[in-house]
Each structure stands twice: as structure tokens, then as C-alpha cells.
Amino acid sequence: MNIEEQIIQDYSNPKLDVVQIDGLVVLKIIKQCKEYLPDLVPGQLLGLDIGTSLEVSNCFPFPNPRDQEDENSESIAEYQLEMMRYLRDVNIDSNTVGWYTPTYLNSFFNESVIETQYNYQATINQKCVVIVYDPIKTSQGTLSLKCYRLTQSFMELFKEHPFSRERLDQANLHFNDIFEQIPIKIHNSQLINALLYEFDGASDNLSTNFDRLNISNTIYLEKVVEGMTECLESLNQELNKVYTTQRHIQTQKNNYIQQKTLEGKKVDEEELASMIKPANPPSKLTSLLLTNQINNYCDQIHSFSGNSLTKLSLLKELKK
Amino acid sequence: MQKESSIFLPSQVSVKVHPVVIFNILDHYIRRNDNQDRVIGTLLGFNNDGVIEIRNCFPVVHSESEQIAVEMEYQRKMLDLHLKSSPREPIIGWYATGNDINENSVHINNYYREEMGNITPIHLTVDTGLFNDTMGIHAYQAHNLSLTPDSSLGSYFSKLPLEILSFEAENAGLESIAQTKYSENQQPTSLLSELESLKTSLTKLDDMLDQITSYIDAVEKGTIQGDPHLGRFLAKTIQALPKANAQVMDKVINNSVKDLLMIVYLSSLTRSQLAVAEKVRQSLN
Structure with a gap:
């Protein structure tokens, strides 16, 4: 099988077993969310889909709507396109594989998230995911990253407008059938592993974390x-x-x-x-x-x- | 051209770098073009009364085959885009990989000084070749060497003190992603569960306690000279411990356990209610 057939086959196969995230992306998400707090500003994930896995290798944030009063959705779309074009020039995967959003206490199951996620999955790639990051949980010492996408059955249901009550009744949808969670794996290149070893030796407070010893929060x-x-x-x-x-x-x-x-x-x-x-x-x-x-x-x-x-x-x- | 600060003045500037910047640089280096020896890019951050915090960076296209060419147009465009998303991070300098500063670096440094409106840029180097078995992360600032105010003999890059700075959430993130270095064959690793991370923290705490106990033992036996600073610090730590009455502590613990159990009970109740509602709905359909 040649590589193009492989790509097409991968593209049309909706199965997704694992999402592999680069350490860089994790740190970038953390940094950007920290900067924007208390605003929760989403961003875009870039990477590749290979077989039944999705590799997220870079990301960038959307501009904070609070900083630009005159911004509309068009200029944000333009910002995205331009950003991706320039990132491609330095050999970064300029392929959208989803988006990320910070959230408090995982309270993100709402209609606007569904709509955005639906658009990603329907127009870009069925394997697009949303990565949800919880800054509160993370500040307690354990990184809280979760990865979701809409289930196939829900996608089918949402596709046909109007989204009516009868059709939902017919589909007999369980509340767990809207989102599916996808396991996350972390991947680092050798050079970054070397850097992590260096951090280990350099100072202790970079690698240890006693926040989580707090008895009862x-x-x-x-x-x-x-x-x-x-x-x-x-x-x-x-x-x-x-x-x-x-x-x-x-x-x-x-x-x-x-x-x-x-x-x-x-x-x-x-x-x-x-x-x-x-x-x-x-x-x-x-x-x-x-x-x-x-x-x-x-x-x-x-x-x-x-x-x-x-x-x-x-x-x-x-x-x- | 504005005069650069004299090399005879002691430099008060210190540099703090966030780990994400180094990650970004390494990622850029891995994704470099064929036949490219080193990569450069722009550093973003701010200068806080002599403490320069490097918060972010982005790659810049350049080539140094026969003559150096830095795509300043690209640099400006990217800077605009970055300022759109994070307006509080202006350009602060530039980075390059490799462990030396060569003639080209001086030219690039001059480009950047012009871009920044004659403010001396910070230059960060990361040694991706791992000479001396380290990453060799260093920060420099260029100084002008001259005999008369108008002439220039060359530039001198003085090293600045550098520190890796990370905040709480970054620590947690770093710890999770650091798991990959223990995995064999570069297999990606999954995220740590809370229990696992608790275990690592406790092990670390245990190690630290062991270390300090052995130190104290050694001092008591007289095998090593005690450090008064360390002693004072230890005394302070012990004083910081609250004096806990055993009974009061017991009560506190028991109360917390009861509270938690009640909340668990309530949430289980809610969950079973949901399940019942779901079943009713299904049987109605």
C-alpha cells in the first residue's frame, strides 16, 4: 500500500485509541492558561493523525477577546490561518487536530462546546479532539488534562437539523454517549529527555511537588x-x-x-x-x-x- | 548607533527563563531543515527592574551559508501575531543553538538591536550538541568595545546569571511529562494518577528526611562540621510545626473522615438517582 492510500484510509477511519501529546504542548497550554486567568481562552492544537492515534505536536492560543474590543470571528479566523502559515515555514505540523480549553472543575459539558467540537469533527477531521485543562486541580500538584471528542452516534444525531426532541428520543441516547474520553500519552524527544535530566540535577524544586500532601482541601x-x-x-x-x-x-x-x-x-x-x-x-x-x-x-x-x-x-x- | 553599556560597569541584570522556552527551542532545533547547523528565534518577555523574565519565544527563518540572512519580515509578522494573543510580552532578545558565539551572532545581534529600537537584546544559547555533557543554557548581553565614543572595535558578550523559573502549575506539568525519561525505547507514557504522584512525593519526602537524619547523626558524632545556617534553618522548621495534642488531632482527623464519607455517600446517592432516571427513561421508550 502506498502512502497516499494509507493517508486516505486513516482519514476515513473514525477509530481513535490514543492521543499522544508532546511535552511542549502540555507546558504551552499551562503557560497560556496561567497568563489569561481569570479569563478562559481556548487555543488550537496542531499535529498529525496516524492510524488510530493522534499526535499533538504544537499549539497556539487564540487572542483574548477582552484585549481586542473590535475583534470579530473573521479576524480570529484570519489570525489562525496566518499563524499556521508561518508555523509551516519552520517545519511545524500545520495541521489542525483539535482545540484546547481551560475549565474550572471540568464544567465544560455545555452546548457551545458541543457546537465547536462538532464543527471541528465534521469539517476538519473526525479525529479532532478537545483537550480540557483544569488549572485549579493542577495547582494542587497533579496535572489535570483530559481529552474528549463527540461519539459517532451523537455526531450522526447532531448532523441533521433541526435537532429535535423526537429524534433524540428515538436515538435513545444515554448521557454517557455524548462525549467519549480518549486516553492521553505523553511523548518527548530525546533532546527534551536530556533537558529533563539536566533539570533533575540542577535544582530540586523543579521536580518535587509537595502541594499534593495537603491533607484536606x-x-x-x-x-x-x-x-x-x-x-x-x-x-x-x-x-x-x-x-x-x-x-x-x-x-x-x-x-x-x-x-x-x-x-x-x-x-x-x-x-x-x-x-x-x-x-x-x-x-x-x-x-x-x-x-x-x-x-x-x-x-x-x-x-x-x-x-x-x-x-x-x-x-x-x-x-x- | 547607540552606545552599548560599558563592560566595566558591573552588570546588575539577571535572567529568568521558563522551561517552556527551552522546550520550544529544542523542538525548533529538531524540526530544522537539512544542512542547517543551528536555528535562531526571537525571545519574548519583559524586563522587570533588571530581572529579565523570558516567557515565550518563536522560531525565525534564517540561513548562514555564505552570507547570513535573517527573515526580518517573518520575524515582524510573527511578533505581531504573538502580540495579538499575549500583548504583555514584548520582544526581549534572541536565541540560537550551539555552544559558541561567532561572527554571525554579532550581526544577528545588531539586527535585533535595530528591531528593538536600540535596546541591547538578550542572547540565549542552548547547546544542542551537548558538549561537556550539559545543555549549556547561557544568557549573554553584548557590550561594545571602543577606544573613542564614536568608534567600535567589536563586541563583547558578557555572561549573565541565569535561572530556570517555573510556577506551581508548570511544576506539576513538568513532573508529569518527565515520566518519559524513565520509559524504555522512547515509548510514550500515560499521565500519572493522583495516587501514583502522591507516592512519588512521599518517597521524595522520605528520602529528604533520611538525608537530614544522617546529616544530623554525622554532626553529632563529630565526623563532619555542622553548618550553623543549616542548624538554624532546621530549628525554624521544627518550630513551625504546630503543637498538636493527640486527642485534638484524633478529633480533627475523624471529623475530616466523617465529612468526606458523607460527601461520598451523597454523591453516590446522586449517581444512583441518575442511573434510576436513565432506566426509567429507557423503559418508557
Whole structure:
């Protein structure tokens, strides 16, 4: 098989097993997110897709919308194109493989992220991913990078507009079926490994990290629980909306039947169905996303509490 | 041309480099063209009262076959783009790979001085050839050698003190990516889980404690001379420990455990609720 066939085959194969990230990209994402805080500014990932893996070898940030009042989406697109053209001149992979975004407490399951990610996967490459970086978690001493993309089934569903409630019902989508998480691997070149060895010898505070020995970070836990409560409240609101709509439909139905009975006519089922048009039915996607988000919060709480419990029992043993 | 600072004045400037800059330079070197001996690029950062912090950099196309050519147009364009995304990082100097500063470096340095409006650029070198078995990361600043104010005999690059600077999050990132150096055959490694990283931290702490204990033992036995600074530092550290009553500590730990368990219980409850809702929905369809 020649290389072009291979490329085409790789391109059309949607399977993605692993995302391989260069150490450089990790550091760049960390640096850029730190600079923009408290704004969360996304950026673009560059690299290559090979077989069932995706290699991310470089990245650059988008301009911060706060710094440029007159910026519109066109000039951002122009910025991207120009940046990629110039990076190609110095032999950097100028091939978009996705985007990254910083987030607090992994609260990124929302519709705008889905839309952006859909655009990447639909127009550029099915293997495009979004890398989510959590600066709060990372400042506790453990790098928090996660990689997601939309599942094939959700892509199919989202493709056909309008994105209606009926079609979601038919697809019978589980809340876990919207995003799939892809394992991350870190890759470094030999020269960078050499540099890391040098850092090791040079100074201790570059390689050790005692932040994570903090016994119980209650503020973090509090924030996660707070976020979860908010989510639950919004979910409750969604349910209320559904309830109100249902009641609305029911009243309409009753009125119609009453009217027909008064007029002494037979109730026409078809007419009944055509008459009832619920005003703005609540989007099912919202509740699905909220559920997904709550589930994610639960995961975070579990992993965090598990670690804290370990640390506490360690301390207890130490004390004896 | 503006006069460069005299070499006789002691230099007050010190340089701090973020690890990401060195990573970028090495990546650029790996991606160099065929037959290219070294690569150069622009350093971005700021000068904070004599402490120069290099925050970022980008590669620049150049060639030095018979005559040197630096694509200044490219440099300006890239600088514009970088300023768009990070306006607070102006140009501060330039980097090159290799362990020596040659005649061409002087010319490139002059280009950069013109670009920067006659401010003396910082020059950073990274030795990718690993002579002397080190990366040889050095920072320089050029000084003019002259007898009279108007003439110039040449340039002298004086070395500046250099430090690698990283903040908390960068440390965490560095530690995760440093795992690759332990892997055989250059296999990419996966991210550390929290438990694994906790283990490394504890091992390191244990090592440090062992080290200090053996040091104290040695001093007590009189085999080595104790360092008063170290002694004072140790005393300070021990004083910093809170005096904990065993019972109070027990109570604190138990309370934390209870809190955590309750939160875990609540989140498990939420999760099972979600699962039930999902099942109901599925059975309705």
C-alpha cells in the first residue's frame, strides 16, 4: 500500500485509541492558561493523525477577546490561518487536530462546546479532539488534562437539523454517549529527555511537588459540591419546564374536546394532534448535558475523596 | 548607533527563563531543515527592574551559508501575531543553538538591536550538541568595545546569571511529562494518577528526611562540621510545626473522615438517582 492510500484510509477511519501529546504542548497550554486567568481562552492544537492515534505536536492560543474590543470571528479566523502559515515555514505540523480549553472543575459539558467540537469533527477531521485543562486541580500538584471528542452516534444525531426532541428520543441516547474520553500519552524527544535530566540535577524544586500532601482541601471540595448543587437546581428547573409544557398541552386538549362536545361534533383525533403545538418545548439536550455534568462532578468527588481518605489514614498511622 | 553599556560597569541584570522556552527551542532545533547547523528565534518577555523574565519565544527563518540572512519580515509578522494573543510580552532578545558565539551572532545581534529600537537584546544559547555533557543554557548581553565614543572595535558578550523559573502549575506539568525519561525505547507514557504522584512525593519526602537524619547523626558524632545556617534553618522548621495534642488531632482527623464519607455517600446517592432516571427513561421508550 502506498502512502497516499494509507493517508486516505486513516482519514476515513473514525477509530481513535490514543492521543499522544508532546511535552511542549502540555507546558504551552499551562503557560497560556496561567497568563489569561481569570479569563478562559481556548487555543488550537496542531499535529498529525496516524492510524488510530493522534499526535499533538504544537499549539497556539487564540487572542483574548477582552484585549481586542473590535475583534470579530473573521479576524480570529484570519489570525489562525496566518499563524499556521508561518508555523509551516519552520517545519511545524500545520495541521489542525483539535482545540484546547481551560475549565474550572471540568464544567465544560455545555452546548457551545458541543457546537465547536462538532464543527471541528465534521469539517476538519473526525479525529479532532478537545483537550480540557483544569488549572485549579493542577495547582494542587497533579496535572489535570483530559481529552474528549463527540461519539459517532451523537455526531450522526447532531448532523441533521433541526435537532429535535423526537429524534433524540428515538436515538435513545444515554448521557454517557455524548462525549467519549480518549486516553492521553505523553511523548518527548530525546533532546527534551536530556533537558529533563539536566533539570533533575540542577535544582530540586523543579521536580518535587509537595502541594499534593495537603491533607484536606476543603475549599476545592466545597466548590465541586457547590457546582453540583447548581447543576441539580438547573436540572430541576428543566423538569419544571417539561411539567409546565405538559400541563399546557393537556389544557389545550381539554379545551378542544370540551368545545367539540358543546358543538355536538365528534372529536377528530387528527385535528386534535395538529392543533396542539407546544410553545418552545424544553430541549432535551440541556437535561442530558446537565446529567452528564452531574455525573462528572460525582466522579470528581469520588476521586478526590478517595485520595483524601488515603492521606488521612496515612496520617493516622503515622501518628501512632 | 547607540552606545552599548560599558563592560566595566558591573552588570546588575539577571535572567529568568521558563522551561517552556527551552522546550520550544529544542523542538525548533529538531524540526530544522537539512544542512542547517543551528536555528535562531526571537525571545519574548519583559524586563522587570533588571530581572529579565523570558516567557515565550518563536522560531525565525534564517540561513548562514555564505552570507547570513535573517527573515526580518517573518520575524515582524510573527511578533505581531504573538502580540495579538499575549500583548504583555514584548520582544526581549534572541536565541540560537550551539555552544559558541561567532561572527554571525554579532550581526544577528545588531539586527535585533535595530528591531528593538536600540535596546541591547538578550542572547540565549542552548547547546544542542551537548558538549561537556550539559545543555549549556547561557544568557549573554553584548557590550561594545571602543577606544573613542564614536568608534567600535567589536563586541563583547558578557555572561549573565541565569535561572530556570517555573510556577506551581508548570511544576506539576513538568513532573508529569518527565515520566518519559524513565520509559524504555522512547515509548510514550500515560499521565500519572493522583495516587501514583502522591507516592512519588512521599518517597521524595522520605528520602529528604533520611538525608537530614544522617546529616544530623554525622554532626553529632563529630565526623563532619555542622553548618550553623543549616542548624538554624532546621530549628525554624521544627518550630513551625504546630503543637498538636493527640486527642485534638484524633478529633480533627475523624471529623475530616466523617465529612468526606458523607460527601461520598451523597454523591453516590446522586449517581444512583441518575442511573434510576436513565432506566426509567429507557423503559418508557
